[in-house]
Amino acid sequence: xxxxxxxxxxxxxxxxxxxxxxxxxxxxxxxxxxxxxxxxxxxxxxxxxxxxxxxxxxxxxxxxxxxxxxxxxxxxxxxxxxxxxxxxxxxxxxxxxxxxxxxxxxxxxxxxxxxxxxxxxxxxxxxxxxxxxxxxx
Amino acid sequence: xxxxxxxxxxxxxxxxxxxxxxxxxxxxxxxxxxxxxxxxxxxxxxxxxxxxxxxxxxxxxxxxxxxxxxxxxxxxxxxxxxxxxxxxxxxxxxxxxxxxxxxxxxxxxxxxxxxxxxxxxxxxxxxxxxxxxxxxxxxxxxxxxxxxxxxxxxxxxxxxxxxxxxxxxxxxxxxxxxxxxxxxxxxxxxxxxxxxxxxxxxxxxxxxxxxxxxxxxxxxxxxxxxxxxxxxxxxxxxxxxxxxxxxxxxxxxxxxxxxxxxxxxxxxxxxxxxxxxxxxxxxxxxxxxxxxxxxxxxxxxxxxxxxxxxxxxxxxxxxxxxxxxxxxxxxxxxxxxxxxxxxxxxxxxxxxxxxxxxxxxxxxxxxxxxxxxxxxxxxxxxxxx
Numbered sequence: 001x002x003x004x005x006x007x008x009x010x011x012x013x014x015x016x017x018x019x020x021x022x023x024x025x026x027x028x029x030x031x032x033x034x035x036x037x038x039x040x041x042x043x044x045x046x047x048x049x050x051x052x053x054x055x056x057x058x059x060x061x062x063x064x065x066x067x068x069x070x071x072x073x074x075x076x077x078x079x080x081x082x083x084x085x086x087x088x089x090x091x092x093x094x095x096x097x098x099x100x101x102x103x104x105x106x107x108x109x110x111x112x113x114x115x116x117x118x119x120x121x122x123x124x125x126x127x128x129x130x131x132x133x134x135x136x137x
Numbered sequence: 138x139x140x141x142x143x144x145x146x147x148x149x150x151x152x153x154x155x156x157x158x159x160x161x162x163x164x165x166x167x168x169x170x171x172x173x174x175x176x177x178x179x180x181x182x183x184x185x186x187x188x189x190x191x192x193x194x195x196x197x198x199x200x201x202x203x204x205x206x207x208x209x210x211x212x213x214x215x216x217x218x219x220x221x222x223x224x225x226x227x228x229x230x231x232x233x234x235x236x237x238x239x240x241x242x243x244x245x246x247x248x249x250x251x252x253x254x255x256x257x258x259x260x261x262x263x264x265x266x267x268x269x270x271x272x273x274x275x276x277x278x279x280x281x282x283x284x285x286x287x288x289x290x291x292x293x294x295x296x297x298x299x300x301x302x303x304x305x306x307x308x309x310x311x312x313x314x315x316x317x318x319x320x321x322x323x324x325x326x327x328x329x330x331x332x333x334x335x336x337x338x339x340x341x342x343x344x345x346x347x348x349x350x351x352x353x354x355x356x357x358x359x360x361x362x363x364x365x366x367x368x369x370x371x372x373x374x375x376x377x378x379x380x381x382x383x384x385x386x387x388x389x390x391x392x393x394x395x396x397x398x399x400x401x402x403x404x405x406x407x408x409x410x411x412x413x414x415x416x417x418x419x420x421x422x423x424x425x426x427x428x429x430x431x432x433x434x435x436x437x438x439x440x441x442x443x444x445x446x447x448x449x450x451x452x453x454x455x456x457x458x459x460x461x462x463x464x465x466x467x468x469x470x471x472x473x474x475x476x477x478x479x480x481x482x483x484x485x486x487x488x489x490x491x492x493x494x495x496x497x498x499x500x501x502x503x504x505x506x507x508x509x510x511x512x513x514x515x516x517x518x519x520x521x522x
Contacts, residue, residue: 016268041269042268042269042384067288067389068284068285068287068288068291068389069284069287070275070280070283070284070287070335070336070337071333071335071336072274072275072276072280072334072335073332073333073334073335073336082274084273084274084275084280084284084335086284086383086384086389094384094385095269095384096269096270096273096275096382096383096384097273098273105336109287109288109291110291120272123272126272
Protein backbone atom coordinates (compact mmCIF):
# COMPACT_ATOMS: atom_id res chain seq x y z
CA UNK A 1 0.00 0.00 0.00
CA UNK A 2 1.40 3.39 -0.91
CA UNK A 3 1.12 6.55 1.09
CA UNK A 4 -0.58 9.67 -0.17
CA UNK A 5 1.55 12.40 -1.64
CA UNK A 6 3.61 14.09 1.05
CA UNK A 7 4.70 16.99 -1.12
CA UNK A 8 3.28 19.81 1.03
CA UNK A 9 3.14 18.49 4.57
CA UNK A 10 2.17 21.80 6.19
CA UNK A 11 -0.54 22.92 3.73
CA UNK A 12 -4.30 22.50 4.16
CA UNK A 13 -6.14 20.72 6.95
CA UNK A 14 -3.74 19.03 9.37
CA UNK A 15 -3.33 15.38 10.34
CA UNK A 16 -5.93 15.51 13.15
CA UNK A 17 -8.57 16.85 10.75
CA UNK A 18 -7.59 14.36 8.02
CA UNK A 19 -7.83 11.44 10.44
CA UNK A 20 -11.24 12.60 11.67
CA UNK A 21 -12.53 13.05 8.11
CA UNK A 22 -11.50 9.52 7.15
CA UNK A 23 -12.97 8.06 10.33
CA UNK A 24 -16.25 9.83 9.59
CA UNK A 25 -16.28 7.82 6.33
CA UNK A 26 -15.72 4.62 8.30
CA UNK A 27 -12.03 4.36 7.41
CA UNK A 28 -9.33 3.77 10.09
CA UNK A 29 -6.07 5.09 8.70
CA UNK A 30 -2.69 5.66 10.29
CA UNK A 31 0.39 7.53 9.21
CA UNK A 32 3.47 6.02 7.59
CA UNK A 33 6.82 7.79 7.53
CA UNK A 34 8.47 7.82 4.11
CA UNK A 35 11.82 8.68 5.71
CA UNK A 36 12.17 5.98 8.38
CA UNK A 37 9.47 3.49 7.39
CA UNK A 38 7.73 3.44 10.76
CA UNK A 39 3.99 3.79 11.31
CA UNK A 40 2.63 6.55 13.51
CA UNK A 41 -0.44 6.96 15.73
CA UNK A 42 -1.84 9.34 16.97
CA UNK A 43 -1.60 11.65 13.94
CA UNK A 44 1.39 13.99 13.98
CA UNK A 45 2.87 16.83 11.95
CA UNK A 46 6.36 15.33 12.44
CA UNK A 47 7.37 11.69 12.71
CA UNK A 48 8.06 11.04 16.43
CA UNK A 49 10.62 8.40 15.45
CA UNK A 50 12.83 10.48 13.14
CA UNK A 51 11.47 14.05 12.91
CA UNK A 52 10.64 13.89 9.22
CA UNK A 53 7.56 15.71 7.92
CA UNK A 54 7.15 13.11 5.15
CA UNK A 55 4.14 11.39 6.71
CA UNK A 56 1.48 9.86 4.46
CA UNK A 57 -1.69 7.90 5.20
CA UNK A 58 -2.21 4.15 4.88
CA UNK A 59 -5.29 2.10 5.66
CA UNK A 60 -4.61 0.29 8.94
CA UNK A 61 -4.76 -3.50 8.75
CA UNK A 62 -6.80 -3.39 11.94
CA UNK A 63 -5.00 -6.44 13.28
CA UNK A 64 -3.93 -5.85 16.87
CA UNK A 65 -3.17 -7.42 20.24
CA UNK A 66 -4.36 -6.29 23.65
CA UNK A 67 -1.34 -4.83 25.52
CA UNK A 68 -3.24 -4.01 28.72
CA UNK A 69 -6.81 -3.79 29.89
CA UNK A 70 -8.90 -2.40 32.73
CA UNK A 71 -12.53 -2.70 33.74
CA UNK A 72 -13.81 0.72 34.70
CA UNK A 73 -16.48 0.29 37.36
CA UNK A 74 -19.71 2.17 36.86
CA UNK A 75 -23.11 1.93 38.47
CA UNK A 76 -25.56 -0.27 36.62
CA UNK A 77 -28.04 2.58 36.23
CA UNK A 78 -25.32 4.66 34.54
CA UNK A 79 -24.60 1.89 32.02
CA UNK A 80 -22.58 -0.60 34.03
CA UNK A 81 -18.90 -1.58 33.92
CA UNK A 82 -16.94 -1.06 30.70
CA UNK A 83 -13.59 -1.90 29.19
CA UNK A 84 -10.69 0.41 28.42
CA UNK A 85 -7.75 -1.23 26.65
CA UNK A 86 -4.41 -0.40 25.14
CA UNK A 87 -3.92 -2.27 21.88
CA UNK A 88 -0.77 -2.74 19.84
CA UNK A 89 -1.46 -2.50 16.12
CA UNK A 90 0.29 -5.04 13.89
CA UNK A 91 1.96 -2.04 12.23
CA UNK A 92 3.54 -1.02 15.57
CA UNK A 93 1.72 1.92 17.19
CA UNK A 94 -0.16 1.51 20.47
CA UNK A 95 -3.47 3.24 21.08
CA UNK A 96 -6.23 3.45 23.63
CA UNK A 97 -9.54 1.90 22.67
CA UNK A 98 -11.98 -0.66 24.00
CA UNK A 99 -12.82 -4.26 23.18
CA UNK A 100 -16.48 -4.83 22.35
CA UNK A 101 -18.40 -8.10 22.11
CA UNK A 102 -17.14 -9.71 25.34
CA UNK A 103 -17.81 -8.76 28.96
CA UNK A 104 -15.15 -6.27 30.12
CA UNK A 105 -13.63 -8.66 32.67
CA UNK A 106 -13.06 -11.23 29.91
CA UNK A 107 -10.75 -8.99 27.89
CA UNK A 108 -7.32 -10.60 28.28
CA UNK A 109 -3.86 -9.19 27.78
CA UNK A 110 -2.39 -10.80 24.67
CA UNK A 111 -5.69 -11.56 22.98
CA UNK A 112 -5.85 -11.00 19.23
CA UNK A 113 -8.31 -8.30 18.22
CA UNK A 114 -9.46 -6.62 15.04
CA UNK A 115 -10.45 -2.98 14.49
CA UNK A 116 -14.03 -2.01 13.74
CA UNK A 117 -15.42 1.45 13.07
CA UNK A 118 -18.85 1.49 14.68
CA UNK A 119 -21.71 3.96 14.91
CA UNK A 120 -21.67 4.96 18.56
CA UNK A 121 -24.98 6.48 19.65
CA UNK A 122 -23.25 9.24 21.59
CA UNK A 123 -20.05 9.82 19.59
CA UNK A 124 -20.78 8.94 15.95
CA UNK A 125 -18.09 6.93 14.16
CA UNK A 126 -15.87 5.33 16.78
CA UNK A 127 -12.86 3.05 16.49
CA UNK A 128 -13.20 -0.06 18.68
CA UNK A 129 -11.82 -3.60 18.59
CA UNK A 130 -13.45 -7.03 18.68
CA UNK A 131 -11.95 -10.46 19.29
CA UNK A 132 -10.12 -11.51 16.10
CA UNK A 133 -11.97 -14.82 15.66
CA UNK A 134 -15.28 -13.01 16.12
CA UNK A 135 -14.44 -10.56 13.34
CA UNK A 136 -14.01 -13.37 10.81
CA UNK A 137 -17.54 -14.60 11.23
CA UNK B 138 35.63 8.32 39.01
CA UNK B 139 33.87 10.86 36.83
CA UNK B 140 34.09 14.54 37.72
CA UNK B 141 31.73 15.56 40.51
CA UNK B 142 28.90 17.80 39.30
CA UNK B 143 29.33 21.45 40.33
CA UNK B 144 25.71 21.31 41.46
CA UNK B 145 26.38 18.57 44.04
CA UNK B 146 25.80 20.19 47.41
CA UNK B 147 25.79 23.72 45.94
CA UNK B 148 22.45 24.60 47.53
CA UNK B 149 20.73 23.78 50.79
CA UNK B 150 17.26 23.90 52.25
CA UNK B 151 17.29 26.19 55.30
CA UNK B 152 13.54 26.58 55.82
CA UNK B 153 10.62 24.20 55.44
CA UNK B 154 7.00 24.17 56.47
CA UNK B 155 3.68 22.54 55.78
CA UNK B 156 0.49 24.58 55.66
CA UNK B 157 -3.16 23.59 55.87
CA UNK B 158 -2.42 19.86 55.78
CA UNK B 159 -4.30 17.66 55.71
CA UNK B 160 -7.54 19.69 55.71
CA UNK B 161 -8.24 23.43 55.89
CA UNK B 162 -11.96 23.91 55.28
CA UNK B 163 -12.96 27.39 54.21
CA UNK B 164 -9.44 28.33 53.14
CA UNK B 165 -8.37 28.98 49.56
CA UNK B 166 -5.36 27.50 47.78
CA UNK B 167 -3.40 30.75 48.02
CA UNK B 168 -4.30 31.16 51.70
CA UNK B 169 -2.90 27.69 52.37
CA UNK B 170 0.19 28.56 50.33
CA UNK B 171 0.59 31.75 52.35
CA UNK B 172 0.51 29.82 55.63
CA UNK B 173 3.24 27.48 54.38
CA UNK B 174 5.42 30.36 53.15
CA UNK B 175 5.05 32.15 56.48
CA UNK B 176 6.13 28.98 58.27
CA UNK B 177 9.11 28.27 56.03
CA UNK B 178 10.46 31.83 56.27
CA UNK B 179 10.08 31.79 60.07
CA UNK B 180 11.90 28.44 60.11
CA UNK B 181 14.77 30.04 58.17
CA UNK B 182 14.73 33.32 60.11
CA UNK B 183 14.16 35.25 56.87
CA UNK B 184 11.63 37.84 55.71
CA UNK B 185 9.45 37.76 52.61
CA UNK B 186 11.44 40.71 51.27
CA UNK B 187 14.58 38.54 51.28
CA UNK B 188 13.06 36.23 48.62
CA UNK B 189 14.30 36.99 45.10
CA UNK B 190 13.67 33.62 43.44
CA UNK B 191 10.16 32.12 43.19
CA UNK B 192 9.37 28.54 42.15
CA UNK B 193 5.75 27.43 42.13
CA UNK B 194 2.99 25.62 40.28
CA UNK B 195 -0.75 25.18 40.61
CA UNK B 196 -3.69 23.22 39.27
CA UNK B 197 -5.87 26.33 39.34
CA UNK B 198 -3.69 29.28 38.42
CA UNK B 199 -2.84 29.37 34.73
CA UNK B 200 -0.08 31.92 35.37
CA UNK B 201 0.94 30.52 38.75
CA UNK B 202 4.23 32.40 39.03
CA UNK B 203 2.48 35.71 38.53
CA UNK B 204 -0.45 34.93 40.81
CA UNK B 205 1.77 33.74 43.65
CA UNK B 206 4.27 36.60 43.37
CA UNK B 207 1.46 39.13 43.43
CA UNK B 208 -0.33 37.40 46.31
CA UNK B 209 2.84 37.32 48.40
CA UNK B 210 3.72 40.91 47.44
CA UNK B 211 7.16 40.04 46.09
CA UNK B 212 8.96 41.02 42.89
CA UNK B 213 11.23 38.05 42.22
CA UNK B 214 14.14 38.59 39.84
CA UNK B 215 13.86 34.93 38.88
CA UNK B 216 10.48 33.22 38.56
CA UNK B 217 10.04 29.60 37.50
CA UNK B 218 6.71 27.79 37.20
CA UNK B 219 7.53 24.67 35.21
CA UNK B 220 4.41 22.52 35.28
CA UNK B 221 5.01 18.79 34.93
CA UNK B 222 2.28 17.71 37.34
CA UNK B 223 2.87 16.45 40.86
CA UNK B 224 6.62 16.15 40.32
CA UNK B 225 6.90 19.90 39.62
CA UNK B 226 8.23 20.83 43.06
CA UNK B 227 11.01 18.24 42.89
CA UNK B 228 11.82 19.67 39.46
CA UNK B 229 11.86 23.14 41.02
CA UNK B 230 14.46 21.89 43.51
CA UNK B 231 16.85 21.28 40.61
CA UNK B 232 16.19 24.63 38.94
CA UNK B 233 16.43 26.44 42.29
CA UNK B 234 19.87 24.88 42.85
CA UNK B 235 20.89 25.95 39.33
CA UNK B 236 19.56 29.49 39.85
CA UNK B 237 21.39 29.85 43.17
CA UNK B 238 24.59 28.39 41.70
CA UNK B 239 24.57 30.81 38.77
CA UNK B 240 23.62 33.85 40.82
CA UNK B 241 20.15 34.29 39.36
CA UNK B 242 18.86 34.59 42.91
CA UNK B 243 20.11 34.57 46.50
CA UNK B 244 17.06 33.24 48.35
CA UNK B 245 14.88 30.70 46.53
CA UNK B 246 11.32 29.99 47.66
CA UNK B 247 9.53 26.87 46.41
CA UNK B 248 5.85 26.87 47.38
CA UNK B 249 2.52 25.19 46.82
CA UNK B 250 -1.01 25.32 48.17
CA UNK B 251 -4.20 23.46 47.32
CA UNK B 252 -7.71 23.05 48.71
CA UNK B 253 -8.80 20.08 46.59
CA UNK B 254 -10.08 18.16 49.60
CA UNK B 255 -12.47 20.64 51.19
CA UNK B 256 -12.94 22.85 48.14
CA UNK B 257 -13.81 20.26 45.51
CA UNK B 258 -13.67 16.78 47.07
CA UNK B 259 -11.96 15.43 43.97
CA UNK B 260 -8.94 16.07 41.80
CA UNK B 261 -9.27 19.25 39.79
CA UNK B 262 -6.98 20.36 37.02
CA UNK B 263 -6.70 22.53 33.94
CA UNK B 264 -5.72 19.55 31.78
CA UNK B 265 -6.96 19.57 28.19
CA UNK B 266 -9.28 16.82 26.89
CA UNK B 267 -7.09 14.08 25.41
CA UNK B 268 -8.45 13.79 21.86
CA UNK B 269 -7.57 10.15 21.24
CA UNK B 270 -8.33 8.80 24.72
CA UNK B 271 -11.45 10.72 25.79
CA UNK B 272 -13.89 8.73 23.55
CA UNK B 273 -13.17 5.62 25.64
CA UNK B 274 -13.79 7.40 28.96
CA UNK B 275 -10.83 6.16 30.99
CA UNK B 276 -11.25 7.47 34.53
CA UNK B 277 -8.52 10.08 34.86
CA UNK B 278 -5.96 9.41 36.15
CA UNK B 279 -6.66 6.05 37.80
CA UNK B 280 -7.36 4.01 34.64
CA UNK B 281 -3.91 4.83 33.28
CA UNK B 282 -2.29 3.52 36.47
CA UNK B 283 -4.61 0.51 36.39
CA UNK B 284 -3.39 -0.34 32.90
CA UNK B 285 0.20 -0.21 34.17
CA UNK B 286 -0.67 -2.39 37.17
CA UNK B 287 -2.47 -4.94 34.98
CA UNK B 288 0.52 -5.16 32.65
CA UNK B 289 2.95 -5.59 35.56
CA UNK B 290 0.76 -8.37 36.95
CA UNK B 291 0.67 -10.04 33.52
CA UNK B 292 4.43 -9.92 32.99
CA UNK B 293 5.69 -10.58 36.50
CA UNK B 294 2.90 -12.28 38.42
CA UNK B 295 2.46 -9.33 40.75
CA UNK B 296 -0.79 -9.61 42.72
CA UNK B 297 -3.38 -7.33 44.26
CA UNK B 298 -2.16 -8.63 47.60
CA UNK B 299 1.35 -7.34 46.84
CA UNK B 300 -0.15 -3.90 46.22
CA UNK B 301 -2.20 -4.18 49.41
CA UNK B 302 1.04 -4.56 51.38
CA UNK B 303 2.05 -1.12 50.05
CA UNK B 304 -1.21 0.46 51.21
CA UNK B 305 -0.88 -1.15 54.64
CA UNK B 306 2.76 -0.07 55.05
CA UNK B 307 1.79 3.53 54.22
CA UNK B 308 -1.00 3.37 56.79
CA UNK B 309 1.33 2.07 59.47
CA UNK B 310 3.66 5.02 58.89
CA UNK B 311 0.66 7.39 58.96
CA UNK B 312 -0.31 6.02 62.36
CA UNK B 313 3.02 7.43 63.62
CA UNK B 314 2.35 10.85 62.08
CA UNK B 315 -0.08 13.10 63.98
CA UNK B 316 -0.64 15.22 60.84
CA UNK B 317 -1.63 12.29 58.63
CA UNK B 318 -5.23 12.28 57.41
CA UNK B 319 -5.93 8.51 57.41
CA UNK B 320 -4.75 6.85 60.62
CA UNK B 321 -7.31 4.11 61.27
CA UNK B 322 -5.92 0.56 61.33
CA UNK B 323 -5.87 -1.04 57.88
CA UNK B 324 -5.48 -4.73 57.01
CA UNK B 325 -4.53 -6.56 53.83
CA UNK B 326 -8.02 -8.08 53.85
CA UNK B 327 -9.66 -4.65 53.97
CA UNK B 328 -7.66 -3.46 50.96
CA UNK B 329 -8.51 -6.60 49.00
CA UNK B 330 -12.21 -6.23 49.84
CA UNK B 331 -12.40 -2.52 48.98
CA UNK B 332 -14.61 -1.21 46.20
CA UNK B 333 -12.97 -1.60 42.79
CA UNK B 334 -12.62 1.58 40.74
CA UNK B 335 -10.59 0.57 37.68
CA UNK B 336 -9.35 -3.02 37.85
CA UNK B 337 -7.00 -4.09 39.31
CA UNK B 338 -7.04 -0.97 41.51
CA UNK B 339 -9.54 -0.41 44.31
CA UNK B 340 -10.37 2.76 46.18
CA UNK B 341 -7.75 1.78 48.81
CA UNK B 342 -5.06 1.59 46.11
CA UNK B 343 -5.69 5.31 45.48
CA UNK B 344 -4.21 8.34 47.19
CA UNK B 345 -6.33 10.57 49.38
CA UNK B 346 -7.82 13.83 48.17
CA UNK B 347 -6.98 16.41 50.85
CA UNK B 348 -5.97 20.03 51.26
CA UNK B 349 -2.43 21.08 51.96
CA UNK B 350 0.51 23.23 51.08
CA UNK B 351 4.20 23.45 51.67
CA UNK B 352 7.15 25.77 51.25
CA UNK B 353 10.91 25.43 51.16
CA UNK B 354 13.62 28.12 51.38
CA UNK B 355 16.99 27.46 49.76
CA UNK B 356 20.28 29.38 49.73
CA UNK B 357 23.76 28.67 48.43
CA UNK B 358 25.54 26.21 50.65
CA UNK B 359 28.27 28.72 51.62
CA UNK B 360 25.60 30.60 53.59
CA UNK B 361 23.61 27.60 54.76
CA UNK B 362 25.23 27.18 58.18
CA UNK B 363 24.28 30.72 59.19
CA UNK B 364 20.62 29.75 59.64
CA UNK B 365 18.82 28.44 62.74
CA UNK B 366 18.13 24.88 61.52
CA UNK B 367 20.57 22.21 60.28
CA UNK B 368 20.89 22.65 56.49
CA UNK B 369 19.67 19.92 54.18
CA UNK B 370 21.84 19.81 51.06
CA UNK B 371 20.75 19.11 47.49
CA UNK B 372 23.17 16.36 46.50
CA UNK B 373 21.68 15.43 43.16
CA UNK B 374 18.55 15.86 41.07
CA UNK B 375 17.41 14.85 37.61
CA UNK B 376 14.21 14.92 35.57
CA UNK B 377 13.13 12.56 32.79
CA UNK B 378 10.21 13.09 30.42
CA UNK B 379 9.06 10.21 28.21
CA UNK B 380 5.35 10.68 27.46
CA UNK B 381 2.14 12.49 28.38
CA UNK B 382 -0.69 9.99 27.70
CA UNK B 383 -0.54 6.42 28.90
CA UNK B 384 -0.85 4.99 25.34
CA UNK B 385 2.45 6.70 24.50
CA UNK B 386 4.37 5.14 27.41
CA UNK B 387 6.87 2.78 25.74
CA UNK B 388 6.66 -0.03 28.34
CA UNK B 389 4.03 0.22 31.07
CA UNK B 390 6.22 -1.72 33.47
CA UNK B 391 9.20 0.69 33.22
CA UNK B 392 8.88 4.37 34.15
CA UNK B 393 11.25 7.19 33.29
CA UNK B 394 12.48 6.87 36.90
CA UNK B 395 14.84 4.33 35.32
CA UNK B 396 16.51 7.34 33.71
CA UNK B 397 16.04 10.09 36.32
CA UNK B 398 17.24 7.85 39.17
CA UNK B 399 20.64 6.90 37.73
CA UNK B 400 21.27 10.49 36.65
CA UNK B 401 20.42 11.84 40.12
CA UNK B 402 22.61 9.18 41.77
CA UNK B 403 25.47 10.05 39.39
CA UNK B 404 25.22 13.75 40.27
CA UNK B 405 25.17 12.91 43.98
CA UNK B 406 27.97 10.32 43.60
CA UNK B 407 25.77 7.90 45.55
CA UNK B 408 24.01 4.59 44.93
CA UNK B 409 20.81 3.03 46.30
CA UNK B 410 22.69 1.34 49.17
CA UNK B 411 23.59 4.81 50.51
CA UNK B 412 19.95 5.87 50.94
CA UNK B 413 18.56 5.83 54.49
CA UNK B 414 14.98 6.92 53.79
CA UNK B 415 12.81 7.05 50.65
CA UNK B 416 9.90 9.32 49.83
CA UNK B 417 8.23 8.01 46.65
CA UNK B 418 5.25 9.65 44.97
CA UNK B 419 2.49 7.14 45.74
CA UNK B 420 -0.55 8.46 43.89
CA UNK B 421 -1.48 4.76 43.61
CA UNK B 422 0.00 1.63 45.20
CA UNK B 423 1.53 0.53 41.89
CA UNK B 424 3.71 3.69 41.88
CA UNK B 425 5.67 2.64 44.94
CA UNK B 426 6.38 -0.77 43.44
CA UNK B 427 7.44 0.61 40.04
CA UNK B 428 9.70 3.25 41.56
CA UNK B 429 11.45 0.80 43.92
CA UNK B 430 12.30 -1.28 40.84
CA UNK B 431 13.18 1.57 38.49
CA UNK B 432 15.33 3.39 41.06
CA UNK B 433 17.38 0.26 41.66
CA UNK B 434 16.19 -0.88 45.11
CA UNK B 435 15.15 -4.24 43.67
CA UNK B 436 15.24 -5.91 40.28
CA UNK B 437 12.53 -5.35 37.65
CA UNK B 438 9.63 -7.66 38.37
CA UNK B 439 10.64 -8.30 42.00
CA UNK B 440 8.81 -5.33 43.51
CA UNK B 441 5.89 -7.48 44.62
CA UNK B 442 8.06 -9.71 46.80
CA UNK B 443 10.14 -6.73 47.95
CA UNK B 444 7.24 -4.86 49.56
CA UNK B 445 5.67 -7.83 51.35
CA UNK B 446 5.46 -8.52 55.05
CA UNK B 447 6.18 -5.05 56.34
CA UNK B 448 9.55 -4.69 54.63
CA UNK B 449 8.83 -1.02 53.80
CA UNK B 450 6.69 -0.38 56.89
CA UNK B 451 7.93 0.93 60.28
CA UNK B 452 10.55 -1.53 61.55
CA UNK B 453 11.13 -2.96 58.06
CA UNK B 454 14.35 -3.18 56.09
CA UNK B 455 13.78 -0.01 54.05
CA UNK B 456 11.80 3.00 55.35
CA UNK B 457 9.51 4.17 52.49
CA UNK B 458 7.01 7.06 52.66
CA UNK B 459 7.57 7.75 56.32
CA UNK B 460 4.87 10.42 56.59
CA UNK B 461 2.21 7.96 55.38
CA UNK B 462 2.54 9.07 51.76
CA UNK B 463 -0.14 10.21 49.39
CA UNK B 464 -2.01 7.04 50.29
CA UNK B 465 -2.49 7.84 53.98
CA UNK B 466 -0.95 11.24 54.89
CA UNK B 467 -2.20 13.81 52.38
CA UNK B 468 -2.57 14.37 48.66
CA UNK B 469 -3.88 17.79 47.62
CA UNK B 470 -3.60 17.03 43.89
CA UNK B 471 0.14 17.50 43.42
CA UNK B 472 2.10 15.74 46.15
CA UNK B 473 5.73 16.46 45.20
CA UNK B 474 6.23 19.15 47.86
CA UNK B 475 5.36 16.73 50.66
CA UNK B 476 8.10 14.31 49.61
CA UNK B 477 10.65 17.06 50.15
CA UNK B 478 9.27 18.36 53.45
CA UNK B 479 9.17 14.87 54.95
CA UNK B 480 12.76 14.28 53.81
CA UNK B 481 13.85 17.54 55.44
CA UNK B 482 12.17 16.57 58.70
CA UNK B 483 13.82 13.14 58.64
CA UNK B 484 17.29 14.55 57.88
CA UNK B 485 16.93 17.17 60.63
CA UNK B 486 15.82 14.53 63.10
CA UNK B 487 12.46 16.28 63.61
CA UNK B 488 10.17 13.40 62.64
CA UNK B 489 9.11 12.31 66.13
CA UNK B 490 7.67 8.82 66.47
CA UNK B 491 8.33 8.06 62.80
CA UNK B 492 11.97 9.22 62.86
CA UNK B 493 14.36 6.95 60.97
CA UNK B 494 17.45 6.47 63.13
CA UNK B 495 20.59 8.27 61.89
CA UNK B 496 19.05 9.33 58.58
CA UNK B 497 21.79 11.00 56.52
CA UNK B 498 20.64 10.55 52.90
CA UNK B 499 17.06 10.79 51.65
CA UNK B 500 15.72 10.05 48.19
CA UNK B 501 12.65 11.94 46.97
CA UNK B 502 10.99 10.76 43.80
CA UNK B 503 8.28 12.80 42.11
CA UNK B 504 5.75 11.60 39.55
CA UNK B 505 3.65 13.78 37.27
CA UNK B 506 0.83 13.13 34.82
CA UNK B 507 0.19 9.41 34.32
CA UNK B 508 3.58 7.89 35.20
CA UNK B 509 4.80 10.64 32.84
CA UNK B 510 7.21 13.15 34.37
CA UNK B 511 9.70 11.47 36.68
CA UNK B 512 12.02 13.56 38.88
CA UNK B 513 14.48 12.16 41.42
CA UNK B 514 16.30 14.16 44.08
CA UNK B 515 18.86 13.13 46.69
CA UNK B 516 19.15 15.19 49.85
CA UNK B 517 21.71 14.88 52.62
CA UNK B 518 22.88 16.22 55.96
CA UNK B 519 26.09 18.22 56.38
CA UNK B 520 27.92 14.91 56.91
CA UNK B 521 27.23 13.92 53.29
CA UNK B 522 28.55 17.05 51.57
